[in-house]
Amino acid sequence: MTEGNFVDYVKIHISSGNGGAGSTHLRREKFVAKGGPDGGDGGRGGHVIIRGDKNLWTLLNFKFKRHFNAGHGGHGGKQRSTGADGDDVIIDVPLGTVVRDSESGKILFEITEDGQQEIPARGGLGGRGNWHFKSSTNQTPRYAQPGLPGVEANVTLELKLLADVGLVGFPNAGKSTLLSVLTSAKPKIADYEFTTLKPNLGIVKYRDFRSFVIADIPGIIEGAAEGKGLGHYFLRHIERNAVLLFMVPADSKDVSKEYNILLNELRKYNPELMDKERLLAISKSDMLDQELIDEMSLVLKEELPGVTPVFISSVSGLGMTGLKDRLWEMLNTK
Template sequence: MSQGSNFVDYVKICCRSGKGGAGSAHLHRDVRTATGGPDGGDGGRGGHIILRGNSQFWTLLHLKYRKHIIAPDGQPGSSATSTGKSGKDEILDVPLGTIAKDAETGQVLFEITQEGETKILTPGGRGGLGNWHFKTPTNQTPRFAQPGEPGKEEWMVLELKVLADVGLVGFPNAGKSTLLSVVSAAKPEIADYPFTTIVPNLGIVSYRDSKSFVMADIPGIIEGASKGKGLGFRFLRHIERNSVLLFMVPADTHRSIAEEYEILKSELKDYNPELMQKPHILAITKSDMLDEELVAEMKKELPKGIPSIFISSVAQKGLLQLKDMLWESINQQA
């Protein structure tokens, strides 16, 4: 498979943060001082494991083969209340739209959405306090200090929701991959059988005056996808972030166009009712086989209240008008 094979939207990693350095129990001694007070410094904190948003990344592929992420330990404290050096933080760059989850509980911890945004995934252990913290009027020379806190070891899951301006929604074989390959530089695998697209394909669509927007071919929905049938959930997750949804129904559908649109809509609604708030555009694909008379007939039966257009990716029919409609819709959203 082409670009799709590099599209990794799920990785499970074992994170081990650094343990904190031990505090020092040193007592001050020098030429002039035989029995000085406590001057043991604090231990340094262990290294954190941190996620950082990076808009240059589109996938999690670079983390797929890094199963163990280990941050170094903090250094122990020393005399003259010197604090030990902190363990170096391990920073992982991730695409925008990455969600971090606890692998054991499935709990969502946070999401990275901004360029340069950093969040601690697994915190390092705190350094132990040196003995000077424990000096009291009754105990002038404490000979003990705190050990450093242990680091944490935990399995984390990183998931990516595709950030795209336009999401293509349609049953397998609606012509989504073909459209993407024609209007963008993406080269999705195209075949005449359902479920060709197993991972989302992203394409940059160039528009008038060197503008561009991102289009995502989301793997075909099947009836029942919202209930987790097939690979439904994994697919539908990618639609949540798209700002405009382009519904694609082939002209040769065995149902009516309105009927197929309603089924697609109810799948999305069952999965997440908020998807109904996004702008919808309807494209009737494979329309190069229709004559004008048939198009006029079909127009009468199209669903009301949704902008629609007849297109053919193969014959390059209606594509510029489609881009105009999408561009206008994206910018209204923005």
């Protein structure tokens, strides 16, 4: 999927159908001059339904269509016949989509399962026909209920990626290169910061035909939790990853400091992210010899207690098999 085709935030307008009006028909037959009321009920207006689809990965479809209108209910007829219900509109979205009210910002619901259906705009009820209002004192009511109007709303669709592993790091840390090596994804790669402006997804093939999904998240900078850089635009994608793979390049001036800054940004954005499994990968390690790797491991063990880094190189292939083994073990050890 190309970067331009990844859409993860869009506002749409939805409108459910009006309910059909009840009928005021009076029964008339050849030998029944005054048969009384027999007007039927109006049909229900169509709902706007949002449904989860596991085969979708982006909100690209909404780039070209942002107005969704359900059908109106049919009017009631004679012989107590009920009008037809309006046609529902079903909007398919990727799993991980959060639906908000655009005016208030309130979360209406989240779509996390395939086939899950939610109704943000219900169709109006049909009006009752005049036969409902017949009584001993009013044998021929000549009125019926109008249908109830539908609902119009502006809603925001916000995609939070449902990936197994999320890549976290400063700009130009080698995340896109790693994704291109581990998967068949082809993210944009260049030697400047913020090459990646949209998240990229890839499927990592593991042993025995097993696999897991990895997401390349645009680079974090200090202050991202307050909205600096790309700020909240991409931090939300990290919330749904099971494992966070922190990447710090081997030529960094201070690996521990960079790791702690990244960790602090996630903590400020959402403290619950601290409960996720984490792994630190030292990228671009092909520029280190084994002596430097051993020395750096000892230093990091003292500065970052409990953190066991892996040394990798997307260019030379150093540590790639071990990295996949560690990630698979973290994903499948509960």
